[in-house]
Amino acid sequence: MNNQNLPDARGHFGPYGGRFVAETLMEPLRQLEEAYNRLKNDSAFRAELDKDLAYYVGRPSPLYPAERLTKSWGGAQIYLKREDLNHTGAHKINNTVGQALLAKHLGKTRIIAETGAGQHGVASATVAARLGLKCVVFMGSDDIERQSPNVYRMKLLGAEVRPVTSGTRTLKDAMNEALRDWVTNVDDTFYIIGTVAGPHPYPMLVRDFNAVVGREVIRQSQDMLGRLPDALVACVGGGSNAIGLFHPMIPHAAVKMYGVEAGGLGIASGQHAAPLSAGKPGVLHGNRTYIMADDNGQILGTHSISAGLDYPGVGPEHSWLKDSGRVSYVAVTDDEALAAFHELTRVEGIIPALESAHAVAYGKKLATQMKRDEAMVINISGRGDKDIFTIAKREGIELLK
Amino acid sequence: MSRIKTVFDALRASGRKALVPYITAGDPHPQHTVALMHALVKGGADVIELGVPFSDPMADGPVIQLACERALVHGTSLWQVVEMVAEFRKTNTTTPVVLMGYLNPIEARGFGKFADYARGAGVDGVLVVDLAVEEAPEIAPIFRAAGLDCIFLLAPTSSAARIAAIAEQASGYLYYVSLKGVTGAATLDIASVEAKLEEIRRHTKLPVAVGFGIRDADSAAKVGRVADAVVVGSALVSQIEKHQNEPALLPELLTQQLGALRAALDKLKS
Numbered sequence: 001m002n003n004q005n006l007p008d009a010r011g012h013f014g015p016y017g018g019r020f021v022a023e024t025l026m027e028p029l030r031q032l033e034e035a036y037n038r039l040k041n042d043s044a045f046r047a048e049l050d051k052d053l054a055y056y057v058g059r060p061s062p063l064y065p066a067e068r069l070t071k072s073w074g075g076a077q078i079y080l081k082r083e084d085l086n087h088t089g090a091h092k093i094n095n096t097v098g099q100a101l102l103a104k105h106l107g108k109t110r111i112i113a114e115t116g117a118g119q120h121g122v123a124s125a126t127v128a129a130r131l132g133l134k135c136v137v138f139m140g141s142d143d144i145e146r147q148s149p150n151v152y153r154m155k156l157l158g159a160e161v162r163p164v165t166s167g168t169r170t171l172k173d174a175m176n177e178a179l180r181d182w183v184t185n186v187d188d189t190f191y192i193i194g195t196v197a198g199p200h201p202y203p204m205l206v207r208d209f210n211a212v213v214g215r216e217v218i219r220q221s222q223d224m225l226g227r228l229p230d231a232l233v234a235c236v237g238g239g240s241n242a243i244g245l246f247h248p249m250i251p252h253a254a255v256k257m258y259g260v261e262a263g264g265l266g267i268a269s270g271q272h273a274a275p276l277s278a279g280k281p282g283v284l285h286g287n288r289t290y291i292m293a294d295d296n297g298q299i300l301g302t303h304s305i306s307a308g309l310d311y312p313g314v315g316p317e318h319s320w321l322k323d324s325g326r327v328s329y330v331a332v333t334d335d336e337a338l339a340a341f342h343e344l345t346r347v348e349g350i351i352p353a354l355e356s357a358h359a360v361a362y363g364k365k366l367a368t369q370m371k372r373d374e375a376m377v378i379n380i381s382g383r384g385d386k387d388i389f390t391i392a393k394r395e396g397i398e399l400l401k
Numbered sequence: 402m403s404r405i406k407t408v409f410d411a412l413r414a415s416g417r418k419a420l421v422p423y424i425t426a427g428d429p430h431p432q433h434t435v436a437l438m439h440a441l442v443k444g445g446a447d448v449i450e451l452g453v454p455f456s457d458p459m460a461d462g463p464v465i466q467l468a469c470e471r472a473l474v475h476g477t478s479l480w481q482v483v484e485m486v487a488e489f490r491k492t493n494t495t496t497p498v499v500l501m502g503y504l505n506p507i508e509a510r511g512f513g514k515f516a517d518y519a520r521g522a523g524v525d526g527v528l529v530v531d532l533a534v535e536e537a538p539e540i541a542p543i544f545r546a547a548g549l550d551c552i553f554l555l556a557p558t559s560s561a562a563r564i565a566a567i568a569e570q571a572s573g574y575l576y577y578v579s580l581k582g583v584t585g586a587a588t589l590d591i592a593s594v595e596a597k598l599e600e601i602r603r604h605t606k607l608p609v610a611v612g613f614g615i616r617d618a619d620s621a622a623k624v625g626r627v628a629d630a631v632v633v634g635s636a637l638v639s640q641i642e643k644h645q646n647e648p649a650l651l652p653e654l655l656t657q658q659l660g661a662l663r664a665a666l667d668k669l670k671s
């Protein structure tokens with residue numbers, strides 16, 4: 001149950017994960033896996049990555065004791081892991097810095113990425129600019145509309161943002177399109193997947209690059225509390241910020257972990273993006289995992305107020321952690337996330353991403369059931385600047401004419 | 402003996418190349434598919450690849466993506482596709498039908514249940530685009546046990562080791578994807594196809610079909626010179642798209658379109 005040594009050699013986490021792609025991509029994936037396995041233990045590569053994380057990303061990010069929030073909720077001590085303070089404003093850069101280094105070592109000259117909220121697109125465009133690589137970001141046309149500040153940021157960074165109009169015009173379709181581009185330009189192109197989904201080795205390497213978050217929390221909580229926290233809470237879209245926080249603490253059985261999915265208009269409404277809470281195992285985007293699909297196996301449209309959580313699948317390791325019982329997966333609604341967004345903003349002066357606000361909303365429910373001498377870490381995976389237009393619109397406020 | 406093997410053996414004996422059209426079941430509407438299948442046979446099809454529509458066809462270009470969307474608007478399901486084959490079999494017991502699609506719709510129904518139902522309906526083989534040979538050991542034997550041939554893809558990127566592993570699991574024929582790209586792409590490099598086919602044939606005696614990038618008589622003839630079978634998909638599906646609102650015209654149009662490829666291939670006959 002506390003198995004931290006997955007995936008196995010075939011990229012499986014128990015029955016999940018694997019490599020379900022068309023034949024053309026199998027050899028490039030094998031090459032990526034081989035390069036990654038070689039480089040991850042290479043001291044020069046590690047040193048280069050650590051340097052980038054320290055001086056470019058700005059790590060470590062603080063573990064912030066949220067005293068006013070703690071008081072107002074009246075339960076567990078609340079600590080916020082401040083991934084919002086990273087360069088580009090989210091945890092996504094931890095992964096893109098790592099994958100960009102891989103791209104460089106593999107001699108690739110072109111970066112592609114899919115994006116939902118635009119955070120991963122921005123983080124990819126950022127590292128591409130820094131390395132002088134060409135960058136194309138695939139983004140669903142619906143998401144382009146709701147995340148316009150990030151679209152402009154990507155363009156400023158020199159990336160081409162390619163609207164995806166097929167299917168549901170959101171993250172899953174952007175990922176299809178990125179896979180199609182990769183299959184076509186596989187010789188010179190590196191595909192930076194933005195979450196712990198996709199075919200092996202992506203779920204493993206995206207996890208490893210984000211695990212710096214959990215490793216820091218272990219150190220920081222030892223310093224501040226003299227022990228590990230009692231509970232961890234993170235939002236789950238594809239699941240990269242959550243697995244980054246959780247993974248290093250999987251062997252520490254006393255640490256409870258909660259992954260928070262997008263409950264949208266409520267699980268019962270069917271309008272949500274919560275495959276772990278309400279889906280079933282299937283195959284999507286190259287791996288077997290919990291997905292949202294109908295009885296005929298067609299992938300269902302999803303709904304979340306948060307573009308970054310609006311995805312019908314989830315990283316395969318989360319499916320494994322769900323079945324093994326090591327992590328509890330729950331969902332909160334759009335309205336609950338929105339309320340948490342305002343509460344954190346007003347009580348602590350921290351504007352969280354709408355994605356992260358889902359974690360805050362569940363953290364509040366959980367805190368009140370915990371003792372005052374217990375400690376909870378909530379991952380603030382990103383900052384909310386990108387969401388202010390969405391929120392203003394929803395609240396009937398017109399920001400720009 | 403499998404219907405696929407029977408057809409390829411006969412073609413080989415007579416020195417002819419197989420013509421393998423692809424259409425997406427349910428496009429433009431489920432009620433037309435069986436008629437279109439018969440039209441393809443009339444146009445010279447040796448094997449039919451019938452696409453099972455999927456919401457997320459990640460290996461397909463825009464033409465087949467849209468075909469899937471048209472089919473799914475009418476709710477075309479895997480079970481309906483199998484039933485279309487049963488209907489087709491009422492008047493055609495010789496032309497092999499291979500279902501081509503993605504894993505999830507099959508997994509959702511259960512591999513064993515699907516295999517039995519499909520075989521019972523007269524389906525001859527399955528080509529699951531996203532079922533790589535590494536993941537196949539748990540799944541392909543179920544299909545084979547029901548009597549379905551398992552057709553696998555090979556690609557320009559397939560290494561010698563992969564070709565060997567795939568050839569070992571495959572039956573019926575192998576499908577070589579002529580280019581790095583998605584369906585509907587239009588860059589065919591016949592010299593590199595020929596070189597790769599030579600490599601593939603060192604590992605297998607199975608017939609090798611070539612698809613992706615074949616649009617017309619000319620490209621079919623070029624590929625027919627080096628391959629055992631020529632697959633044409635997006636070009637037919639484009640025709641269906643163009644005439645989706647006048648479906649009564651489609652059978653004759655498809656017969657003619659495929660007929661031109663048939664004639665080009667038959668001219669190659671040595």
Ligand SMILES: Cc1ncc(COP(=O)(O)O)c(C=O)c1O
Nearest residue numbers: 119237238239240241308355382
């Ligand atoms: C700030 C933020 N948090 C969370 C997510 C969800 O992704 P993941 O579950 O991979 O962390 C996103 C995705 O765009 C994001 O931008």
